Amino acid sequence: MDVLTPTTLDEALRMKAERPDAVPIQGGTDVMVELNFDRARPAVLLNLNELAELRGWSRENGSIRLGAGLTYTEAMEAPLAEKLPALAEASRTVGGPQIRNRGTVGGNLGTASPAGDALPPLLIGDAVVELASIRGERTVPLNEFLTGPKRNALADDELILGARVRAAHGAQTFMKVGPRNAMVISVVSLALTVDRERDEVRAAFGSAGPVARLVSARLADLDGFPERVAAAASPIDDVRGSAAYRSHALSVLTARAVERCLQ
Amino acid sequence: MNAPARTLELGRVGESVKRVDAIPKVTGEFAYSSDLFAAGMLWGHTVRSPHAHALIEEVDISEAVGMAGVHAVLTHTDVPGAKAYGLEFADQPVLAIERVRYFGEPVAIVAAEHPEQARRAAERIRVAYEPLEPVVDPERATEQEPIHDGRPTAGHGFRDDPRPNVVRSIVIRHGDPDAQGEVTVSGVYELGIQDQAFLGPESGLAVPDGEGGVDVYVATQWLHVDRDQVAPCLGLDPEQVRIHLSGVGGAFGGREDLSMQIHASMLALHTNRPVKMVYNREESFVGHIHRHPAKIWMEHRAKRDGKLVNVRARILLDGGAYASSSAAVTANASAFACGPYAVENALVECACVYTNNPPCGAMRGFGAVQSCFAHEAQMDKLGAELGMDPVELRLRNALAPGDSLPTGQKITGSFPAAEVIRRAAALPIPEPEELPRDALRLPGGSGNTTRGEGVRRGVGFAVGFKNVCYSEGFDDSTAARVRLAASDDGIAAVVHCAAAEVGQGVVNVILQTARTELDLDEVVLGSATTSSVGSAGSASASRMTWMAAGAVQLACRAAKDELERRGGDLEHGETIDVERVYHHRPTTPLDRETGQVTGDGAHVAYICAAMRVVAEVDVELGLTRVVWIGTAQDVGKAVNPQAVYGQIEGGIAQGLGLALMEEIQTQDGLITNASFTDYLIPTTLDMPPVEAQLVEEPEPDAPYGVKGVGEPPTVVSTAAVASALRDATGRQLTRVPVRPDEIVGLP
Amino acid sequence: MRVELTVNGERREADAWAGESLLYVLRERLGLPGSKNACEQGECGSCSVLLDGRLVCACLVLAAQADGHELVTVEGLGEEAGLHPVQEAFAETGAVQCGFCTPGFVVATADLLARNPRPSDDEIREALSGNLCRCTGYAKIFDAVRLAAGS
Structure with missing residues (x-):
């Protein structure tokens, strides 16, 4: 096993091109668990911690650009938290402070777990994922980027640079159901926004199907929306909860989120 | 806040004294069993069964032995002495022979220079298994093929039960088991498998002494019984195996059985190098026994005025693959099945069975937790049926000195059940908090799931009890040794006691007792090892305060007598060194057929507690926030009040965990949530403030009137939290941990 | 490497x-x-x-x-003169039982108080929600944080 630590993005992309089997590691909250429990022994780890290009966030043409290295702690801080309230609320539900200080939005995209807490808030913001390789850069809409449970559209030689998200145009919220009151992987989660500019409600759920998924409706067409969201899910029974409960909870969350955001 | 904030450095019995190990623990200097290091040390690793039940056709270690850094690869053929061990019955192989009986059972062990080398070598050990159908349903276990040849637990004075896979069965017949009441309530209750989830994983260091013996530095609950199990398996005399207590990162029953002790010793003796073993969290879930899951059928018959007439209970405990302390857990579940209530007629049938599920044994509360959950649910149900206040119903039936248990044992010592009920019921409960409020103070907590929608409040109440110390004629003793010597300021004392400090604070009990008895501040605690002092018995059964105080008191008094005989002073270089062994009043077995006491009684004393719980439940999502817990507990005498409050608060947290979230899940005997990601224990946002009242009614025969404090909070809180959830939801909630599905009414 | x-x-x-x-x-x-x-x-x-x-x-x-x-x-938290105030407070209030979680709680509490010297009870609970304790039920840990915050 070897660790490569590039100090510039160009260097990182070259390394990734040379070693497409290299596993990127940023906050380590997923990769290190695999290593510590002997579930993975990648030949090469690509340490992204030293890449300034991946840090922070910026405004770009009316949307928000999040660097892949943006931590959950940073996503909870103003003024970003005011532009993306659902992401801020979701970040507050991620682990404890130790995890939020290390875990990143890019990590959530790379792992592509159906339970990734940042994914529903990004979906309701019509997020587009920015990818790069020595071949060049490309963007992929998040709903296309997520191809299955822990699978995404990232090519072997690519790295995730970040995501561009539409800033909130109306109230947003995020809710996460877990078996205890802190430090949980979601049993089911929901991000929702009332987007007055587009006259629509967008809801996205996590942990209720192979990928986090978006469901939208016109503001005038909200009757039965909670049931529609629940119907769009395809949850399974697992150690964290039952499929029936997930469907039930999803409709309850949606109804509450709509009410919360319409107030 | 319960305890005074200020503590003393050098206090006596009855004072809040700062823990003697507090400073090294807050600075990180305290050496836990996983922190140890020795020059030339190797790392041990265990190869475990991926099957719950399988025959082992072949173990091929040839590829592993030659790998870089690997110094030993051992299997059952390398066990030098006895091939099996066990706390009560030697039914568990040191390394599996021919058959594995549970998921995670050790099959082979490896020593290498780096843990990664050991892991890679372990991967190359080829074990050919032929999977067998696992026995996983305890209700069917007594009709299936026995998973052990012979009957490992037969012939120990237990009731003869010829059914396959019975570890022990007990029938208690008391009065007229057919007696009828005017009102009858019944129910079926279930509890999942709870894990001790101590934070310090199983670990230790075995160091060969160069003369064929071994020193084992380990986190355990009972040094001498570890030695008595380790030595025969190593083919050594007990003196050749010295067990030293290393820092213990919590225990709660989970360190009563051996984990890595024999394995590390085998590797150390084989390689002639120190060997360290540290389980990771996943391995820890298969590295120790758990709390028995249970299914309990109960019927309560009562008069209209609430007086209990007859309690009929059937209790089925799943012991898993090996006996551990299942026989004693069975006795407790039976003896306390009716709760701390006087009932003239009872029929209690309890059986614990072998299965291929995770082995179960001791955990805080030891059988009483399971029974309490059932009998308190029944008392709530009876109260509802009678339209009677649940507190009033419990007071009307509360056991008192002079009454008898269903085992026929008469209560002779302290038993303030009515007092704890009254005191807990009198604690004022907090007013409902206004909305809106931060999500952290609502069900769902940081998940931000409600602003108040769906939230209902409930108040629950429960009472429970159990025994202190060992029972049923088991010899219960603790040794202590006191050494007095001249010091610059007069006399200084060193006290040795092998009592395991597992976090409960017995080190302070020993020191406070010695300071009190010797009327001396200069008392030092010697290290706890099998080579410096006799057995202390285990840190379990809420017994260690009583027993250690008793032993230290005896030894100190003997030392003082000797000092007086020598004129009250010691010359420089002159010492007094005495060891004394304390026994509590002996107990006697239960009659194997009737479950009735023989002789003086099966138990030496009892401890009880009552608890009131306020909870808010989001009935649409099935999420809970426990708002407040008030409790009154019978403690005899609080040796160190601050530590007693700490035991109560911590014990409650474990019971709350079982009520709301803690369960080892299995599928065909395989554990599916062996991690702290999926086996959840309460966080800072799950535990409410606890208002605790100590009821100090001295136990007549105990030193200073002490009893024990560790277990009652855990026994009662599961039942009390479930009671509050029932009140909030109007649902039966007959199984813990309560799943959100049950609260929202999904099948 | x-x-x-x-x-x-x-x-x-x-x-x-x-x-x-x-x-x-x-x-x-x-x-x-x-x-x-x-x-x-x-x-x-x-x-x-x-x-x-x-x-x-x-x-x-x-x-x-x-x-x-x-x-x-x-190990590096204390000052030359002795214990860090958070360490003092944990020892004083009975926040330590088995102590295995203690180093983590001490470091997390020191971090909390450095950023927020007077945390509310909710802030204490949230800031320490990533630290598990199996022994104390947290009550005395909260006492310790409050004591350290006041010192």
């Missing part, structure tokens, strides 16, 4: 296998076992350390990621 870092103000270096966590290097290679190995998956906070001043779980940091960075562990 070689890792060089500053631990508790001192330059330290260690040879490590590439797959080792910072926690392993601290405990087994640098003689600093104060950070504890309770879950090794970021769920319990027992290995909490400050990495470049930020509270993190050392078990989730690849040792190589700490190369060139600054670290404070529980």
